[in-house]
Amino acid sequence: MSALTFTLKSQPKFTLDVSPITPDNLQNLTLDKIKKIKLIYGKEKVKVEELFAVKGNDKNEIIINKSCTQLICVGKKMTQGSIAVKGDVGDFLGQSMKNGIITIHGNAGSWAGNGMSGGRINIEGNVGNYTGAGFPGDTFGMKNGLINITGNAGDRIGDRMRRGIIIIQGKAGDYCGSRIHAGTIIVLGKVGKHTGVGMRRGSIILAKKPTYISATFQSCGNLKMQFLRLLFTQLSNISDDLIFFRKYGPIAHRFAGDIARNGKGEILILKTLTKR
Amino acid sequence: MYIKLTNGVVYDPVHGINGEYRDIYIRDGNITRKPSSNVKIDKVYDMKGKIIMAGAIDLHTHIGGGKVNIARMMLPEDHKADLVSKTELTRSGCGHAAPSTLTAGYRYAEMGYTACFEPAMLPANSRQAHMEMADTPMVDKGAYAMIGSDDFFLRMLASKKDQAAISDYVGWIINATQALGIKVVNPGGISAFKFNQRKLDLDEENKYYGVSPRDILVALARAVTELGIPHPLHVHGCNLGVPGNVETTLETIRAAEGMRMHITHIQFHSYGTEGDKKFSSGAAEIAEAVNKNPNISIDVGQVLFGQTVTASGDSMRQYAGHWHAHPKKWVVMDIECDAGCGVVPFKYRDKNFVNALQWAIGLELFLLVDDPWRIFLTTDHPNGAPFTSYPHLIRLLMDRSFRNDMLSSINKEAAAASTLSSIDREYSLYDIAIMTRAAPARSLGLKNRGHLGSGAVADITVYTEKKDKEKMFSKPDYVFKDGELIVRNGKIVKVVQGATHTLRPEFDMGIEKSLKRYFDKYQTMSLGNFKIDDDEIVEHGNGKIIVQPCM
Numbered sequence: 001m002s003a004l005t006f007t008l009k010s011q012p013k014f015t016l017d018v019s020p021i022t023p024d025n026l027q028n029l030t031l032d033k034i035k036k037i038k039l040i041y042g043k044e045k046v047k048v049e050e051l052f053a054v055k056g057n058d059k060n061e062i063i064i065n066k067s068c069t070q071l072i073c074v075g076k077k078m079t080q081g082s083i084a085v086k087g088d089v090g091d092f093l094g095q096s097m098k099n100g101i102i103t104i105h106g107n108a109g110s111w112a113g114n115g116m117s118g119g120r121i122n123i124e125g126n127v128g129n130y131t132g133a134g135f136p137g138d139t140f141g142m143k144n145g146l147i148n149i150t151g152n153a154g155d156r157i158g159d160r161m162r163r164g165i166i167i168i169q170g171k172a173g174d175y176c177g178s179r180i181h182a183g184t185i186i187v188l189g190k191v192g193k194h195t196g197v198g199m200r201r202g203s204i205i206l207a208k209k210p211t212y213i214s215a216t217f218q219s220c221g222n223l224k225m226q227f228l229r230l231l232f233t234q235l236s237n238i239s240d241d242l243i244f245f246r247k248y249g250p251i252a253h254r255f256a257g258d259i260a261r262n263g264k265g266e267i268l269i270l271k272t273l274t275k276r
Numbered sequence: 277m278y279i280k281l282t283n284g285v286v287y288d289p290v291h292g293i294n295g296e297y298r299d300i301y302i303r304d305g306n307i308t309r310k311p312s313s314n315v316k317i318d319k320v321y322d323m324k325g326k327i328i329m330a331g332a333i334d335l336h337t338h339i340g341g342g343k344v345n346i347a348r349m350m351l352p353e354d355h356k357a358d359l360v361s362k363t364e365l366t367r368s369g370c371g372h373a374a375p376s377t378l379t380a381g382y383r384y385a386e387m388g389y390t391a392c393f394e395p396a397m398l399p400a401n402s403r404q405a406h407m408e409m410a411d412t413p414m415v416d417k418g419a420y421a422m423i424g425s426d427d428f429f430l431r432m433l434a435s436k437k438d439q440a441a442i443s444d445y446v447g448w449i450i451n452a453t454q455a456l457g458i459k460v461v462n463p464g465g466i467s468a469f470k471f472n473q474r475k476l477d478l479d480e481e482n483k484y485y486g487v488s489p490r491d492i493l494v495a496l497a498r499a500v501t502e503l504g505i506p507h508p509l510h511v512h513g514c515n516l517g518v519p520g521n522v523e524t525t526l527e528t529i530r531a532a533e534g535m536r537m538h539i540t541h542i543q544f545h546s547y548g549t550e551g552d553k554k555f556s557s558g559a560a561e562i563a564e565a566v567n568k569n570p571n572i573s574i575d576v577g578q579v580l581f582g583q584t585v586t587a588s589g590d591s592m593r594q595y596a597g598h599w600h601a602h603p604k605k606w607v608v609m610d611i612e613c614d615a616g617c618g619v620v621p622f623k624y625r626d627k628n629f630v631n632a633l634q635w636a637i638g639l640e641l642f643l644l645v646d647d648p649w650r651i652f653l654t655t656d657h658p659n660g661a662p663f664t665s666y667p668h669l670i671r672l673l674m675d676r677s678f679r680n681d682m683l684s685s686i687n688k689e690a691a692a693a694s695t696l697s698s699i700d701r702e703y704s705l706y707d708i709a710i711m712t713r714a715a716p717a718r719s720l721g722l723k724n725r726g727h728l729g730s731g732a733v734a735d736i737t738v739y740t741e742k743k744d745k746e747k748m749f750s751k752p753d754y755v756f757k758d759g760e761l762i763v764r765n766g767k768i769v770k771v772v773q774g775a776t777h778t779l780r781p782e783f784d785m786g787i788e789k790s791l792k793r794y795f796d797k798y799q800t801m802s803l804g805n806f807k808i809d810d811d812e813i814v815e816h817g818n819g820k821i822i823v824q825p826c827m
Contacts, residue, residue, distance in 0.1 A: 135352055136352065137349065137350060137351065137352035137353075138352060138353070139603055139604060139605055
């Protein structure tokens with residue numbers, strides 16, 4: 001069995017909604033029928049075969065080659081299997097996904113993991129704003145799952161997230177973890193201003209001391225937190241690319257907040273990079 | 277140009293026509309007498325075996341004004357779940373419980389409705405309400421101005437101004453806001469909420485003004501009578517949704533003192549406190565009182581199961597209900613210190629005792645009130661259910677076995693607590709024609725609508741009789757609006773723009789002197805900007821204004 005591979009024939013002129021291309025939707029279809037699936041391209045509907053060269057037969061393993069930022073809604077509502085994308089993707093990556101793995105070998109646009117409730121998204125590049133956030137008017141953003149970003153992230157990461165983990169190995173923008181209900185955001189690079197503003201519960205874990213912490217966060221001093229040890233061990237066991245978490249130690253400077261909301265959340269600034 | 281509808285079975289309660297074969301002639305948008313034989317008939321529609329009624333009229337549906345817009349903004353999931361694509365004729369839209377203006381207009385027309393009336397237009401918000409209604413195509417529109425908790429009026433009452441001054445104020449409000457009637461929502465209660473009162477009974481005084489809801493009701497009902505406004509005072513009473521409020525409602529009916537009064541969504545005001553759960557039906561008492569008092573008319577505000585959103589000006593009761601919000605988000609706000617607004621999404625569940633009993637109470641009211649001329653078919657869209665469920669409601673009223681099937685599927689205790697299973701009454705097509713056409717038109721003073729006599733506007737709906745009344749009423753064969761065919765087989769074939777109905781009661785303009793002083797001192801806009809010009813409603817080609825005569 002070889003992976004089902006979609007290779008983009010040429011750069012699309014308009015946004016292309018590829019939400020039908022998920023392991024769930026293709027499960028019972030033959031290759032011919034897959035080629036006949038209609039995608040929303042700009043304001044028209046076009047068949048898959050007009051835009052993609054399709055080959056392979058393993059519907060649980062989908063590969064999209066030569067992707068670009070015009071492709072939106074990759075892996076929307078998927079519940080199983082894996083999608084690997086070689087190239088960039090546009091907005092709404094993994095929107096409302098429930099399970100499965102999406103790997104992007106490139107950058108992603110805004111609203112990645114919007115409303116996701118399970119599964120894993122690996123992005124080996126940068127992401128835009130509102131990763132793991134909810135739409136305006138939604139009560140919750142991301143509800144569960146894990147988003148791992150190797151590069152940098154934009155503003156308002158995890159806005160109103162409810163549960164789950166977002167790992168940003170590069171820098172994060174302003175309003176990181178704003179209004180989160182619960183969940184964990186880990187930033188290994190620098191963060192912008194207003195981190196965790198309006199947060200209710202949950203943890204924002206920073207490896208580097210931010211230049212600015214909102215006045216509504218209360219310093220609780222340096223604490224040795226066993227939960228950090230458990231968390232990092234768990235993360236390093238998930239996959240090989242997260243194995244470096246073993247080096248992060250359990251001591252952190254804790255800021256409780258946002259006191260303007262109810263003060264049950266925390267910003268943890270990791271103190272030492274001890275090797276075990 | 278003459279159009280003839282031939283061989284149809286006509287239901288026209290205004291003229292006492294109950295299912296008789298009649299031909300209908302339309303000329304220039306109006307229904308006319310049979311022309312002389314030498315006149316050429318330009319178009320003949322063969323309506324063989326089809327049912328012809330006037331276009332339906334919904335006299336209580338929240339399709340415009342600030343609160344619906346808040347509901348739209350607050351419920352993106354409602355819109356995401358119900359998308360409507362554009363067609364060659366119609367524009368795109370979305371929304372189930374709080375549909376966009378265009379979609380609301382299209383859906384009403386596709387159900388055979390040709391006129392809808394927004395019941396809660398706050399004077400300060402009336403420009404927004406009229407703009408939204410102008411954006412609602414296909415149907416005729418109108419609105420009732422909502423007063424009773426506004427500062428100026430309460431000051432007048434508190435300082436014991438004479439009735440003539442109050443009538444002048446009410447008349448000025450109707451003129452300034454281009455309204456068709458007067459509505460009062462939780463009389464004085466919205467104001468009392470701001471002074472930390474969390475409940476206000478009919479004879480309880482507003483802490484700040486020292487005015488009771490009874491004073492407000494009587495003053496407004498008198499003003500409406502004196503000004504000769506055709507539609508009686510539209511009352512959303514005290515204690516909405518409170519178990520035991522049946523007493524308050526009966527007292528409200530007595531408070532009318534023989535003056536005409538329309539009590540709206542009375543289902544929410546018909547709850548007793550009997551039984552183990554201290555929640556029971558008061559429908560029998562209410563129906564008895566309505567049957568006895570010919571000055572009272574009601575609309576039901578039927579609850580139907582499913583997700584919807586409750587949008588009301590009654591911030592006091594909406595605040596009390598916000599604990600039940602589903603999904604968990606809500607808005608209660610003040611508007612210009614004159615009234616309030618509460619939007620709470622709600623899901624009525626058939627297995628929930630209270631919701632199931634609410635459903636049964638609404639149906640009991642429909643079936644126990646004898647005179648269909650004084651009870652109107654509403655769900656208080658979107659508070660009880662979206663208006664798209666009207667055909668389902670009609671089937672519940674017309675089909676006893678279907679009703680009993682539904683009754684057996686709801687919460688067992690609620691079904692046992694209700695007397696619904698013992699009621700045999702079934703509505704006839706004639707009764708439905710009364711309660712959805714003739715009676716609302718008469719109540720609103722629309723003389724040339726709601727009937728099919730000579731001189732009436734040719735708003736006509738044609739159905740095919742089917743055993744399943746839900747199917748029959750959800751998909752009319754033809755709908756004519758002002759003599760033009762707008763819907764064929766439940767699909768829009770022509771998009772038209774309805775008119776806005778208003779009133780111009782006479783009053784003493786001297787009231788503007790004190791209003792001007794008040795506006796300059798307290799209001800956010802000047803008196804001149806507060807008034808709505810005719811041009812503002814008709815500009816951009818949005819319909820026309822029809823001024824209805826006063827009594």
